[in-house]
Amino acid sequence: MGTDPVQAExxxxxxxxxxxxxxLHKVAAARLWAAxxxxxxxxxxxxxxxxxxxxxxxxxxxxxxxxxxDPEVVDEWTVAELGSLMVHxxxxxxRDHAGRARTLGVDHARAADWALAxxxxxxxxxxxxxxxxxxEVVLPATLGCEHGRLAEEYINLGDFHMPDRAxxxxxxxxxxxxxxxxxxxxxxxxxxxxxxxxxxxxxxQTASRVLDYAKSGRGRVATGWQRWAEERLEPRVxxxxxxxxxxxxxxxxVAGRADYSYRRPSRRAGxxxxxxxxxxxxxxPEVAVLCDTSGSMEDADLAKVLAEVEGLLRGVGVGRSSLRxxxxxxxxxxxxxxxxxxxxxxxxxGGTDMSVGIEGAARLRPRPSVLVVLTxxxxxxxxxxxxxxxxxxxxxxxxxxxxxxxVWATPAWARVVRVDHAA
Numbered sequence: 001m002g003t004d005p006v007q008a009e010x011x012x013x014x015x016x017x018x019x020x021x022x023x024l025h026k027v028a029a030a031r032l033w034a035a036x037x038x039x040x041x042x043x044x045x046x047x048x049x050x051x052x053x054x055x056x057x058x059x060x061x062x063x064x065x066x067x068x069x070d071p072e073v074v075d076e077w078t079v080a081e082l083g084s085l086m087v088h089x090x091x092x093x094x095r096d097h098a099g100r101a102r103t104l105g106v107d108h109a110r111a112a113d114w115a116l117a118x119x120x121x122x123x124x125x126x127x128x129x130x131x132x133x134x135x136e137v138v139l140p141a142t143l144g145c146e147h148g149r150l151a152e153e154y155i156n157l158g159d160f161h162m163p164d165r166a167x168x169x170x171x172x173x174x175x176x177x178x179x180x181x182x183x184x185x186x187x188x189x190x191x192x193x194x195x196x197x198x199x200x201x202x203x204x205q206t207a208s209r210v211l212d213y214a215k216s217g218r219g220r221v222a223t224g225w226q227r228w229a230e231e232r233l234e235p236r237v238x239x240x241x242x243x244x245x246x247x248x249x250x251x252x253x254v255a256g257r258a259d260y261s262y263r264r265p266s267r268r269a270g271x272x273x274x275x276x277x278x279x280x281x282x283x284x285p286e287v288a289v290l291c292d293t294s295g296s297m298e299d300a301d302l303a304k305v306l307a308e309v310e311g312l313l314r315g316v317g318v319g320r321s322s323l324r325x326x327x328x329x330x331x332x333x334x335x336x337x338x339x340x341x342x343x344x345x346x347x348x349x350g351g352t353d354m355s356v357g358i359e360g361a362a363r364l365r366p367r368p369s370v371l372v373v374l375t376x377x378x379x380x381x382x383x384x385x386x387x388x389x390x391x392x393x394x395x396x397x398x399x400x401x402x403x404x405x406x407v408w409a410t411p412a413w414a415r416v417v418r419v420d421h422a423a
Contacts, residue, residue, distance in 0.1 A: 049192025060174030064193030197299015293348025328357030
């Protein structure tokens, strides 16, 4: 590769005379190519910082979502090949193959096996006909396995005695796929690496967009991607069912407040034309979600808030057009109706005062009849319940309302569900 001196000189000239520089125009074109074919991965594709590593011989990712590429290899690959590889590596990142490898106890000796199993899981779901992965594509059949399974199954069931398999010390797909650091990888968030909370947020947003895209009918989404997205966002432990139950109670309470109203005539009015009869009217519950975006909420907590909003949209049976979301710290920053958690703007980062958010929700028109507050609990609360609103508090974090040397008591007038931070 790159041994022809004429071709080498042309590549050097394209990079402004620096043989180690990347062809940034091709990198940008490859990202756009990939996003056009997998629009639900767009945010994740553009979140990765690209780092040039001469003589790497390929491309790899690390756990902080940095993409390492060899400039010479980028010159050799087509835009379609580079874009296809970006889609492949993004699959490793959003599906958290590094974290899953660590959970499974994959060590250095089995890292290459795990990488192949993870490749099979991803490549099995790359259904777009334009995708062109460079080199040999590892599929479940390559390992002698059925398609549609997870990497954890492939590593236990697969046949890894292949003549051309990668050596454990070769680059492979990087620590972003198998949790084994490479010598060229940067530390921490240097060079544009993403901190854990931002990675979590991106994964949640991607899962939400996968499901939205699948339901929109704009294109095909592989079953494996849909399964991953549903598992990423679906309620998985008891506290989620409790939270949903409490919200349903609030909705039922409001919906049960039937009363007579003169705003529309009774159907019995025809029998008594001289008398105006009121009609029995049952209110339609308006639901709002208040998200705590204060400085005491860590990035991982904000990611959990995002996932909870998506869970509410999908699991409680509330009409999507009826859900409004407020981002609040010591002030109300944004208020908007959403049809997907990916549209939520978690703006804030200052002090905390949920009473301000509750007052802001009470001023909305139409006024919410059910208000869900997702918070770590380190906040003042109104002394009295807001009139006409059922309030459900989802208390995020193992310690709940303790912090800064002070204990914050949740109000007795609200329904409180403790959310297990480790779940």
